Amino acid sequence: MSSQAFTSVHPNAATSDVNVTIDTFVAKLKRRQVQGSYAIALETLQLLMRFISAARWNHVNDLIEQIRDLGNSLEKAHPTAFSCGNVIRRILAVLRDEVEEDTMSTTVTSTSVAEPLISSMFNLLQKPEQPHQNRKNSSGSSGMKTKTDYRQVAIQGIKDLIDEIKNIDEGIQQIAIDLIHDHEILLTPTPDSKTVLKFLITARERSNRTFTVLVTEGFPNNTKNAHEFAKKLAQHNIETLVVPDSAVFALMSRVGKVIIGTKAVFVNGGTISSNSGVSSVCECAREFRTPVFAVAGLYKLSPLYPFDVEKFVEFGGSQRILPRMDPRKRLDTVNQITDYVPPENIDIYITNVGGFNPSFIYRIAWDNYKQIDVHLDKNKA
Amino acid sequence: MSEFNITETYLRFLEEDTEMTMPIAAIEALVTLLRIKTPETAAEMINTIKSSTEELIKSIPNSVSLRAGCDIFMRFVLRNLHLYGDWENCKQHLIENGQLFVSRAKKSRNKIAEIGVDFIADDDIILVHGYSRAVFSLLNHAANKFIRFRCVVTESRPSKQGNQLYTLLEQKGIPVTLIVDSAVGAVIDKVDKVFVGAEGVAESGGIINLVGTYSVGVLAHNARKPFYVVTESHKFVRMFPLSSDDLPMAGPPLDFTRRTDDLEDALRGPTIDYTAQEYITALITDLGVLTPSAVSEELIKMWYD
Numbered sequence: 001m002s003s004q005a006f007t008s009v010h011p012n013a014a015t016s017d018v019n020v021t022i023d024t025f026v027a028k029l030k031r032r033q034v035q036g037s038y039a040i041a042l043e044t045l046q047l048l049m050r051f052i053s054a055a056r057w058n059h060v061n062d063l064i065e066q067i068r069d070l071g072n073s074l075e076k077a078h079p080t081a082f083s084c085g086n087v088i089r090r091i092l093a094v095l096r097d098e099v100e101e102d103t104m105s106t107t108v109t110s111t112s113v114a115e116p117l118i119s120s121m122f123n124l125l126q127k128p129e130q131p132h133q134n135r136k137n138s139s140g141s142s143g144m145k146t147k148t149d150y151r152q153v154a155i156q157g158i159k160d161l162i163d164e165i166k167n168i169d170e171g172i173q174q175i176a177i178d179l180i181h182d183h184e185i186l187l188t189p190t191p192d193s194k195t196v197l198k199f200l201i202t203a204r205e206r207s208n209r210t211f212t213v214l215v216t217e218g219f220p221n222n223t224k225n226a227h228e229f230a231k232k233l234a235q236h237n238i239e240t241l242v243v244p245d246s247a248v249f250a251l252m253s254r255v256g257k258v259i260i261g262t263k264a265v266f267v268n269g270g271t272i273s274s275n276s277g278v279s280s281v282c283e284c285a286r287e288f289r290t291p292v293f294a295v296a297g298l299y300k301l302s303p304l305y306p307f308d309v310e311k312f313v314e315f316g317g318s319q320r321i322l323p324r325m326d327p328r329k330r331l332d333t334v335n336q337i338t339d340y341v342p343p344e345n346i347d348i349y350i351t352n353v354g355g356f357n358p359s360f361i362y363r364i365a366w367d368n369y370k371q372i373d374v375h376l377d378k379n380k381a
Numbered sequence: 382m383s384e385f386n387i388t389e390t391y392l393r394f395l396e397e398d399t400e401m402t403m404p405i406a407a408i409e410a411l412v413t414l415l416r417i418k419t420p421e422t423a424a425e426m427i428n429t430i431k432s433s434t435e436e437l438i439k440s441i442p443n444s445v446s447l448r449a450g451c452d453i454f455m456r457f458v459l460r461n462l463h464l465y466g467d468w469e470n471c472k473q474h475l476i477e478n479g480q481l482f483v484s485r486a487k488k489s490r491n492k493i494a495e496i497g498v499d500f501i502a503d504d505d506i507i508l509v510h511g512y513s514r515a516v517f518s519l520l521n522h523a524a525n526k527f528i529r530f531r532c533v534v535t536e537s538r539p540s541k542q543g544n545q546l547y548t549l550l551e552q553k554g555i556p557v558t559l560i561v562d563s564a565v566g567a568v569i570d571k572v573d574k575v576f577v578g579a580e581g582v583a584e585s586g587g588i589i590n591l592v593g594t595y596s597v598g599v600l601a602h603n604a605r606k607p608f609y610v611v612t613e614s615h616k617f618v619r620m621f622p623l624s625s626d627d628l629p630m631a632g633p634p635l636d637f638t639r640r641t642d643d644l645e646d647a648l649r650g651p652t653i654d655y656t657a658q659e660y661i662t663a664l665i666t667d668l669g670v671l672t673p674s675a676v677s678e679e680l681i682k683m684w685y686d
Contacts (some may be wrong), residue, residue: 268663268672305670307499359674371669 018054021047022070029078037083037263037274038194041165041299044074044084045158048091052154060099060150067092067154072376080314080338082264082272082302087161089303089373094157095150096370102148161299164352168297169195171352173202179293179350180209184256187214187248189281191229192222192274193261195295200259201236212239214255219245220320221337222275245277252288260341262296266306267365269343269358271296272313276336282345291347298351301361303369309340385417387433388440391447398483400514403580404450404615405486407437411454416476423462426472430455442631443653445581445589449618456683489613489667490515494522497611497665505530506572508565508601511591512542513578515611517549519665520576524555531556533572537591538562539648562593569604577656579612583620584680586658586673588612589628592651598660607662614666617680625654 025047034040051070057063071088078084172195180186180203188196203209213233218226226242233240243251258281263274271294273279285292306312318333343358356364391410394401401409414433420426434451438444461471493515501507501523507530509516523530532550534557537543543559550557560568575597579588588594588610601608622628634651658673668679 267670305499308502357674359672362672362675363678 015054015056018050021050022073026073026077029074029081029084032078034081036192036194037081037300038165038297040078040081041083041087042162044087045091045162045165048088049155049158052151052158055151060095063150063154064092064095067095068373068376068378072378075376080272080312082304083299085376086264086299086302086369087165088376089369090161090299091154091157092373093368093370095154096372098148098150098153165297165299168299168352169198172295172297172350173199173206175355176293176295176350177203177207179257180207180211181256182209182211184209184211185214185254186211186257186259187216187251187255187281188259188261189216189218189245189248189278190259190261190273190275191215191218191226193295195297196259196261197229197232199295200233200238204236204238210239212241214241214243214251216245216248216277216281217242218275218277220335221316248281249284249287252284252290255285255288255290258282258285258290258292260292260294260346262294262300263338264302264312265294265296265300265349265361266302266304267362268305269346269349269361270306270309271341271346273339273341276339279339279341279345282341286345292345293348293350294341294346295350298353298364298368301351301365301368303365303371303374306340312338313340314338385414387411387414387437390414391437391441400487401483402486402514402613402616403446404453404613405483407447407450408454408482410437411451412475412482415472420472427458427462430458438629443580444629445618445620445653446616448620449581449616452619453615453683486613486615489615490518491522492667493611493613493665494519496667496669497609498523498526498528500574500609500665501528501530503529505574506533507531508533508535508569508572508575508597509546510535510543510562510565510575510577510594510597511537511540512546513611515613516576516578517546519611520550520555521553524553532558533568534559535562535565535593535597536560537593539652540591542591562596565597566600569600569606572606575601575606575608576611577608579610579616580653581616581618581620582610582612582664582676583618583622583655584677585621586661586664586676587622588656588661589618589620589622589653590656592654595625595654595656595660598656602660608660610661610664612664612666614668614679617676619680619684622655624657625651628653628655 025043028034029040034043048067048070052063052067055063055066057066067088071085071092074088075081075085176199186200188200190196200213203211215226215230215233217223230240230242260271260273260278260282262271264272266272282292284290314337316335316337318335321333321335322331343361346358349356349358349361351364353364387410390413391406394406394409395403411430411433414429415426418429420429434455437451438448441447458471458475497519501519505528507520509520509532520530520532532555534543534547534550536559538561547557547559577588577590577594577597579590581589583589598608620627626634628651630651630653632649636649640647661673664671664673664676671679
């Protein structure tokens with residue numbers, strides 16, 4: 001409430017203050033200074049919280065439009081930072097649900113017959129007056145805006161989401177621990193994933209399982225992470241081996257499970273992993289019928305569809321592969337940073353709300369997002 | 382009024398409007414039935430619809446698609462009777478808005494085209510089997526958006542629907558080539574994706590379509606090419622076939638009886654087949670891009686809500 005009072009007294013000061021914060025964040029995203037989807041998601045939410053506290057609007061649709069614009073500019077700044085767009089869409093869905101609830105309650109009072117819940121397949125036979133009624137509702141609700149405090153709704157939504165994101169590892173661990181057997185050999189090609197690390201450590205400590213973990217080296221972008229990861233596991237008395245990327249196929253026949261971390265999960269069940277080489281590991285696993293487990297927090301689910309995989313896969317500077325190259329000699333060096341794993345190469349997704357088949361991911365996604373917010377860009381919608 | 386024949390009405394609708402799909406024609410035929418027979422009570426109405434539906438399904442050899450239409454219609458009637466307890470209203474609505482359903486069904490094809498256009502990228506080579514209006518409207522839409530793609534169209538024997546599609550695409554100025562059905566295996570490595578339509582989409586997410594779709598699906602799966610089904614959601618049908626044998630067909634799939642020596646006449650065999658869900662990458666429908674397992678959910682939503 002205090003923030004609202006503040007905006008009414010110094011509206012310009014507050015908005016310009018927020019704009020500066022947005023610009024800094026956009027610049028940070030552009031320079032790739034925020035690393036990891038977890039950090040990006042949390043920072044986006046913090047920014048959104050300030051943005052909503054300072055925002056002013058006449059109708060809730062204004063607010064939704066403003067949030068969409070913000071989301072669009074953030075997405076443009078870093079098109080492959082999916083978690084950023086995901087959390088914004090989640091908050092939009094919370095707001096839209098609230099708006100819907102409001103209009104529902106007003107229709108019950110105005111029209112005596114409650115509208116039947118008509119399934120989407122029935123669209124064909126529905127009554128034609130349906131859209132007409134909806135229009136009446138939306139115009140009616142503009143006069144009712146004082147009833148619900150949308151600022152409070154949005155901020156509560158953000159707080160809940162922050163809580164959820166911070167507690168995601170807990171939820172995943174609960175489910176995942178039962179999936180590791182004693183004396184099993186596990187392989188992970190994503191040593192940068194904190195979720196995978198915590199998951200393995202809890203499996204060792206809580207259920208006291210002895211197992212071996214193979215970590216791929218991830219040359220060149222991830223080698224440092226892989227070494228750190230292996231050291232941390234070793235400190236917790238887990239037998240750990242760092243293996244070169246090229247040895248995966250040879251070792252796969254002994255591996256019991258492949259565990260991968262994710263950066264984004266799309267509605268078709270495919271995933272973008274946070275380092276290259278994961279796709280080939282999953283391909284090997286498929287060849288040997290080794291189960292592949294993908295761990296993902298709910299905030300990594302993206303309502304996008306990977307129409308063009310090349311648009312989503314990121315490439316980095318080549319200097320990490322060949323540090324000094326004579327510019328007169330032509331040589332193309334490609335350094336792929338992320339990787340796309342198709343849904344058929346993943347057996348199960350372990351999320352903080354349960355384990356799901358890749359073909360079921362669409363359902364979880366549509367529980368949390370609205371179709372209307374898939375494209376935040378106005379030109380595309 | 383007793384001379385009303387549901388089958389004739391249905392066939393007339395299909396003949397009059399070539400853009401109309403079979404389920405919509407079935408719905409239209411049932412609406413006409415209601416208009417002519419004017420049942421007095423709700424029970425009478427339900428019985429009339431039931432018996433006519435049975436009659437219609439029996440008389441048309443390839444009934445998968447129209448069964449979907451009859452199912453939706455029946456369900457809609459039953460549901461509204463329960464909800465309103467006011468069937469007079471519901472009947473009026475159905476009778477008055479016959480034309481509206483047709484236009485909506487056509488609009489759903491445009492919606493599919495808009496949703497599906499992202500699947501087509503520049504330089505794509507697209508294999509199409511059979512002629513489906515939904516597939517054509519998608520390709521047409523993509524061409525209007527100046528996406529430069531090429532099409533490979535199969536001849537699609539025995540109906541030779543491929544020729545029709547070939548002509549349409551050529552008129553549209555899309556680079557297109559016609560191949561015989563047996564050449565699919567030879568060219569599958571060259572194509573980027575496969576688009577097919579569907580006569581019906583089964584509950585498992587598999588599709589019932591023109592014969593040859595299954596072979597194309599298996600070849601695409603083997604070559605790891607995405608296999609997309611472009612279809613309207615009113616073609617989802619409550620069936621659970623496990624193979625092509627489970628489909629309702631005019632005769633036995635393999636007929637070994639002796640006939641004349643004329644080779645053309647000797648050509649027999651099924652005209653539709655069933656492509657299981659494991660061969661399908663995604664379904665592009667007016668409800669969005671669905672995975673095969675989402676089909677059962679849509680059907681369940683409609684029947685068990």
